Amino acid sequence: MGxxxxxxxxxxxxxxxxxxxxxxxxxxxxxxxxxSAWDRQGDPLLWGDEVEYMMVExxxxxxxxxxxxxxxxxxxxxxxxDLELCKVNDLKxxxxxxxxxxxxTPQNAYxxxxxxxxxxxxxxxxxxxxxxxxxxxxxxxxVNRLVPLTLTAFPRMGCPGFLNIENPWDHKNTASRSLFxxxxxxxxxxxxxxxxxxxxxxxxxxxxxxxxxxxxKNTPTVDDSIxxxxxxxxxxxxxxxxxxxxxxxxxxxxxxxxxxxxxxxxQAPNIEKARFLYDTLVNLAPxxxxxxxxxxxxxxxxxxxDVRWNVISGAVDDRxxxxxxxxPLIPEYNVDxxxxxxxxxxxxxxxxxxxxxxxxxxxxxGVGNKYFNRNYNDTDVPVNEKVLKRLLExxxxxxxxxxxxxxxxxYIRDPISTFEELLDQDNKTSTNHFENIQSxxxxxxxxxxxxxxxxxxxxxxxxxxxxxxxxxxxxxxxxNAAYSNMMxxxxxxxxxxxxxxxxxxxxxxxxENMNRAHHRNAVLEEKFYWRNTFNPxxxxxxxxxxxEMNINDIFHSDTxxxxxxxxxxxxxxxxxxxxxxxxxxxxxxxRRLYYYLKMISDRASGKIPTAAKFLKDFILKHPDxxxxxxxxxxxxxxxxEMCDRITHLDNSRNEVTEFLGSELTEFLLNNKLSYED
Ligand code: ADP
Ligand code: MG
Ligand code: MG
Ligand code: MG
Numbered sequence: 001m002g003x004x005x006x007x008x009x010x011x012x013x014x015x016x017x018x019x020x021x022x023x024x025x026x027x028x029x030x031x032x033x034x035x036s037a038w039d040r041q042g043d044p045l046l047w048g049d050e051v052e053y054m055m056v057e058x059x060x061x062x063x064x065x066x067x068x069x070x071x072x073x074x075x076x077x078x079x080x081x082d083l084e085l086c087k088v089n090d091l092k093x094x095x096x097x098x099x100x101x102x103x104x105t106p107q108n109a110y111x112x113x114x115x116x117x118x119x120x121x122x123x124x125x126x127x128x129x130x131x132x133x134x135x136x137x138x139x140x141x142x143v144n145r146l147v148p149l150t151l152t153a154f155p156r157m158g159c160p161g162f163l164n165i166e167n168p169w170d171h172k173n174t175a176s177r178s179l180f181x182x183x184x185x186x187x188x189x190x191x192x193x194x195x196x197x198x199x200x201x202x203x204x205x206x207x208x209x210x211x212x213x214x215x216x217k218n219t220p221t222v223d224d225s226i227x228x229x230x231x232x233x234x235x236x237x238x239x240x241x242x243x244x245x246x247x248x249x250x251x252x253x254x255x256x257x258x259x260x261x262x263x264x265x266x267q268a269p270n271i272e273k274a275r276f277l278y279d280t281l282v283n284l285a286p287x288x289x290x291x292x293x294x295x296x297x298x299x300x301x302x303x304x305x306d307v308r309w310n311v312i313s314g315a316v317d318d319r320x321x322x323x324x325x326x327x328p329l330i331p332e333y334n335v336d337x338x339x340x341x342x343x344x345x346x347x348x349x350x351x352x353x354x355x356x357x358x359x360x361x362x363x364x365x366g367v368g369n370k371y372f373n374r375n376y377n378d379t380d381v382p383v384n385e386k387v388l389k390r391l392l393e394x395x396x397x398x399x400x401x402x403x404x405x406x407x408x409x410x411y412i413r414d415p416i417s418t419f420e421e422l423l424d425q426d427n428k429t430s431t432n433h434f435e436n437i438q439s440x441x442x443x444x445x446x447x448x449x450x451x452x453x454x455x456x457x458x459x460x461x462x463x464x465x466x467x468x469x470x471x472x473x474x475x476x477x478x479x480n481a482a483y484s485n486m487m488x489x490x491x492x493x494x495x496x497x498x499x500x501x502x503x504x505x506x507x508x509x510x511x512e513n514m515n516r517a518h519h520r521n522a523v524l525e526e527k528f529y530w531r532n533t534f535n536p537x538x539x540x541x542x543x544x545x546x547x548e549m550n551i552n553d554i555f556h557s558d559t560x561x562x563x564x565x566x567x568x569x570x571x572x573x574x575x576x577x578x579x580x581x582x583x584x585x586x587x588x589x590x591r592r593l594y595y596y597l598k599m600i601s602d603r604a605s606g607k608i609p610t611a612a613k614f615l616k617d618f619i620l621k622h623p624d625x626x627x628x629x630x631x632x633x634x635x636x637x638x639x640x641e642m643c644d645r646i647t648h649l650d651n652s653r654n655e656v657t658e659f660l661g662s663e664l665t666e667f668l669l670n671n672k673l674s675y676e677d
Contacts, residue, residue, distance in 0.1 A: 007421035009194035012201040015418035022415045025425060026433035027387050030407060030449065033431065034397035037454040038271060043463035045492060046109035046267045049484045050094075051122060052260035052473055053102045053129060053148040056640060057164040060144070064633055065640035066164040067100040067154055068146055069184050071136050075102065078132065089124045097195075097257035099187050102129055102148060109267070109462075113488060113574070116592050119481035120673055126477060126647075147644055150480065151294075152308050152472040152611075153259045155619075156636045157181070158250070158299040159225070177206055177235040178252035179227060180299060185254045191417055196253045198416045199318040206235050209255065209314030210247035212304035214297070214520065214616070218628040223249045225299065248301045255298065256315020256357070259308040260473040262292070262480050265448065266491045267465045273495055274464035275364040275403070278447050279372065280494045280503040282360055283530070285444035285470040286513035287554055287562075290522040291604055292483060294472035294611035296639075302619060302629045305518045306612035307472055316442065317355035318416055325351050350382050356413050357442035359514040363507065364447060365402035371502040374402070375542040379507045383408035410441045428452060444470045444514070466491075475611060475647050478668060482596035490562070493570035501534035501565065505546050521613065523551050524606045530554050534565050555604035567597065595667050599660065608661045615639060 010018070055068035078086055078093040086092060087107055094103040104125040110118065126148060133146035144164075156162045158180030168182035175183045175193035177200065186192045200206055213219060222245050229236045243249035250256075268274035293306035317324075354361070361381045365372040388408035391399045399407070415436045425432050431451050438446075446467040453461045468487055474480045509529035516526045527548035532538070538545075555562045567581050576590055577583040584594035602608040609617070619625060622635045631639070646656055649668055657665045 007419040009190050010418045010420055011194070012198040012416075015198065015416075016202075016414065018418055018423060019414040021423065022418065022433045022436055023384070023387065023411050025427055026435075026437050027390055027407075027411065028396075028427040029425070029431050029434040029452075031391070031394055031396040032428050032452045033434070033449050033454070034399065036452045037450045037456075037463065038397060040450070040454060040456045040463045041270045043267050043269050043459075045112055045269075045495060046462070047112075047488060047491070048106050048109045048265055049118065049122070049480070050103055050105050050261075050263045050265075051125065051150060051480055052096055052262075053104070053126075054098070054151050054154055054258075054260060055100045055102065055129075055133060056147050056149050056151075056154075058145040058147065058637070058641065058644070063637045064161055065156070065637045066162055067098070067157065067185070068133075068164050069099040070164055071133060071146065072099045072188065074129070074132050074136075078128070082128075082132070086128065089128065090121060091125050091128060093125075093129075095187055095189060097187055097192055098185055098254065100185065101187075101258065101260070104129070109265075113485075113492065116481070116673060118484050118488075119477050119592075122477035122480055123673060149640065149643055149647060150260060150473045150475055151640070151643060152261070153295050153298055153311070155297050155631045155639060156300045156633065157185075157255065157258060158252075159633075161633065172231050176200065176252040176254060177232045178254070179229060179236065179239055180225070180250075181252045181254045185258060191419075195417050199253055199316055200235075202318040202320065202414065202416065204321055205238055206242075206251045207253060207315055207317055208238070208242040209250040209311055210242075210244040211250065211298060211311060212247055213629050214302040214304040215246070216302075216620075216627045216629050218626060220628065221245050223247060223299075223301070225249075248298050248303060250298060250311065250314070253315045256308070256312035259295075259312055261308070261469065262471040262473045262483060263467055263469045264484050264487055265465050265467040266488070267463055268495060269463075271464045272366050272368065273498060274447065274466055275366040276369060276498050277491060277494050278445055278466045279363045279365070279369075280501075281445055281466065281468055281491075282363060282507075283503065283505055283510050283513065284490065284562075285359065285468065286510065286517040287528060287530075287551065288468075288483070288487070289444075289470040289472070289514070290517040290526065290528075290551060291555075291600060291610070292471040292474065293523060293613070294474055294615075296612060296615035296619060297631055300631050300636075302616060302631060304520050306520050306522065306610060306616075307518055309470065309514075310518055312442070313355040313357045316357045316440075318414075319352050319355065320349065322349045323352040350412065352382055352412060353380050356440060358444075359511055360443045360445050361409050361507070362406050363402070363504065364406055365400075367400055370499075371504055371536060372402075373504070373542055375506075376504045377402075377405075377507050378542075379511060381405075381409050382412050384411040387411040406447065410437055413437060413441060416440055442469070472611070475643050476649070477647075478596075479599065479611075482599050485593065485596050486567070486600055489570050490566040493566040493573075496570060496573060500536070502536040502538075503531065503534060505529055505531055506543050509546060523603060523610055526550065528554060531560055533560050552605045555601060563597075563601070591667070592671065595664055599664055602661060602664075608664075609659070611659075614659050615643075618642060 057066045057068045090107045092105050092107045096103045106121050129148040137146045168184050173183040175196040226239050295308045297303040362377050391404035448465040513528045529546040530549045571577045584590040624634045
């Protein structure tokens with residue numbers, strides 16, 4: 001996310017009156033973008049990653065690990081008095097939903113393949129955040145440690161004592177109305193509590209997420225953390241109805257948007273290549289979600305799934321009961337059948353199958369794309385007909401049908417964060433209304449258009465980009481750099497050999513893959529739809545091009561595996577190898593890259609565990625574990641301390657070896673990036 005706009009966010013009841021205005025103007029802004037930028041050619045493959053951290057306070061005395069919601073001034077400081085320090089180190093810190101969260105990116109996009117610089121840059125970001133937090137601890141004379149960790153989900157978020165403030169419950173949490181999360185988890189900037197309450201209000205009830213509990217012999221039949229309370233009517237009463245037996249019940253945006261992910265954005269040379277890149281990454285997203293699984297549990301429970309994704313989906317699911325197609329909890333809501341929207345702004349309610357945070361809906365296809373066939377978009381994807389029509393027929397830049405449909409789908413959503421001061425915009429120069437809708441459609445990929453300033457000859461601003469968004473964040477910078485670099489190589493391959501492969505499978509199979517990626521141990525136990533061959537000369541009827549394969553084969557098959565299809569060709573093209581990526585090991589210059597790839601390869605084959613598996617096993621084997629699926633305060637403390645050791649390559653208890661295997665661990669210990677000394 002960019003810098004936060006100052007101003008007054010409107011509550012949902014008011015903001016809904018401007019929904020149509022924002023959509024209408026947003027579409028005009030998009031058309032001006034196309035008018036300026038459609039013929040941009042030859043942009044270089046710049047790219048960058050985003051890493052999200054949780055600030056954690058470790059209290060050894062009390063054996064408690066807490067989310068730190070006290071030191072969020074760190075963000076302002078990193079963007080004000082420490083800005084120079086960040087700039088000279090090529091870093092940039094961004095706000096995130098959680099008050100305990102930081103996001104950091106490189107200050108400048110990477111200019112292509114940059115060797116170990118990605119990891120170096122990630123290390124620098126972490127060092128700066130660590131340095132700041134240590135300073136706070138020193139200034140305050142506290143003995144507890146403050147550390148920024150890259151945990152996907154904080155295991156005891158929402159449990160008693162999970163925040164480092166005295167009395168978080170001495171007042172009501174009006175924004176979320178959660179039974180578990182005080183509003184202190186939310187970023188102080190007005191945008192975030194406003195988003196929280198707008199989603200809840202639009203939905204007509206609290207968000208509701210049920211995640212299966214990893215069942216053990218003493219596991220209670222229901223989530224026994226649900227308590228009675230009468231602060232909010234009807235929200236406090238909803239929980240018992242909304243929670244399902246055998247499931248962890250989560251009731252607030254913070255449970256999802258408080259998770260951390262790893263994202264990467266890649267720039268394509270032109271719009272058509274960006275579309276092809278997007279389409280090719282569509283089915284890599286669920287596969288890499290499963291292969292990056294790093295989530296042990298939620299709200300003090302072990303989860304019977306290994307990833308965060310559907311928790312975030314549920315956490316921002318603002319669909320009305322009618323849109324979701326369920327009997328409304330509050331019957332009088334939406335009595336007019338128009339989503340409760342004021343008459344003058346009426347939009348007929350349509351059924352919407354998915355949350356605005358979810359797997360992508362549509363392939364983009366492309367002008368001159370020989371492999372795309374509209375039948376691949378075989379799922380139920382509603383569109384905003386008015387927007388579709390305008391995008392197809394206008395005086396600025398009529399879009400082709402498939403691209404128009406993509407945006408017309410994003411525009412079925414209402415804006416959920418509207419600032420009074422930003423309602424009037426110059427559509428020729430502002431992208432504010434367009435981005436309002438675009439940036440609150442959180443899909444597994446994001447197609448990022450440039451701004452109206454991106455005329456073909458203006459290279460000072462970015463061009464057409466694609467963002468890869470499914471990955472769980474990993475504990476170590478090494479791991480995060482590994483996933484980022486591997487994806488970079490895949491992207492470079494796709495952009496280099498655009499016409500050399502056909503990536504399409506039915507979208508319904510991609511959706512099914514996304515479901516399966518959520519299953520525990522999916523990396524070893526699930527099968528996924530995968531193309532029989534990417535060779536474009538093989539002809540299939542739509543729906544006939546896939547086999548169900550396990551992740552090991554999807555990565556390693558000699559004919560249609562990720563390594564043989566995307567990695568080997570690009571490494572050959574770069575003259576790094578003759579035939580196989582494993583040759584990298586013999587080359588001193590490329591050994592770190594070899595180990596990046598080997599780590600992911602070993603996870604895909606089960607030689608080493610995913611972080612999710614490793615963390616779950618730690619919990620299950622902990623002496624304090626009662627076979628009740630619960631992550632106690634002590635277990636959580638020990639777990640977080642171990643994560644901190646692994647992050648810092650502290651192998652004093654042999655944990656890094658157990659996590660990454662001995663060869664990889666030895667390599668890392670003997671080949672520290674120089675600044676680690
Ligand atoms: P968002 O949260 O909307 O994805 P961020 O600003 O947090 O946006 O992250 C954008 C990412 O894109 C960063 O990793 C940044 O390095 C990268 N980036 C910046 N400019 C370019 C570019 N021209 N091409 C590709 N990636 C870029
Ligand atoms: Mg960001
Ligand atoms: Mg982020
Ligand atoms: Mg992003």
